[in-house]
Amino acid sequence: MDINALIARRVRELRDSHGLSLEALAERSGVSRSAISLIERAQSSPTATVLDKLATALGVVLASLFEASATPAEAPSPLARAAEQAVWTDPGSGYVRRSLSPALPSPIQLVEVHFPAGQRVAYETGARDAEIHQQIWLIEGAMEISAGDAHWRLEAGDCVAMRLDCPTVFHNPTRKPARYLVALSTLPFSSVRRNA
Template structure:
């Protein structure tokens, strides 16, 4: 399965960030303050002129109240509820080198998203995640290898077959301590707003 070209991914991310910001009635300045990313960087991302890292995208997702995976969704809802393997979007983080594949049908109306990650040996990535409304729950299921996950003050070592459930409400980091790639699935569920 080949990775999509960076230009088309950057365009998709640009459109999603613009649409989500507009849906929330946020100016560039307001989003910048809300997520801790400079106005100029958000502008570059919205014009598709930047190859943002996973850490930067997570900050934007937190500020917009969505999951990181949703920034890769199709702009229009998917007509087909089947995501064929050959059509599943892949993206490589320019900083850590991790490769993520959105397994779920892009844009399909569902509170659940599935992402597969191939995490390089010795790689690290840290997110300044904070609570969102609606709440986003995530489970990480290790398919091959080992991954160390720090969630706030909690530390977890997961090996093949292990699964960790969490709420995305505090800083977190991933580290592959081994000399082999680790492959894991992330299942993300967004719960409806409480009334």
């Protein structure tokens, strides 16, 4: 399936499941109604920043916008073949993300990222309906990552853990591309409060 068609279907499904009109999602996300409409018709290739705003407004992680929906007649697969994994390229920075996780529901999602030399992506992550944690393990290259006031420089083999509850910036300050693995874990706030 075309990646923009997949994103279009997921945004529309998530918006419908929340009972939101285009206007309501536009107000919640800060993305214009016309831009959302183009995304939902697969007539636009949105940037990572725009997709993050939509994901935040819909109360999901960015990776959720790249998940294929299982048809009601079939059970979600516990296997994700490489040829079937959703691959998306950010038109703004050129970074490439591959959703590695299978369709079978899990509290963990894995994403592989190829990040071009000299590029930067900033996410204005806001409040969500769930507590989201991520760990980033750098496979090759170097990356500078900021989450709120915290800042780290990662070299190959380094791993950093953070919550997605503040603005986050990814920057490759070098002349070589970087590659890293992202592991995301989501807990509903009600579960977090109950177990605290």
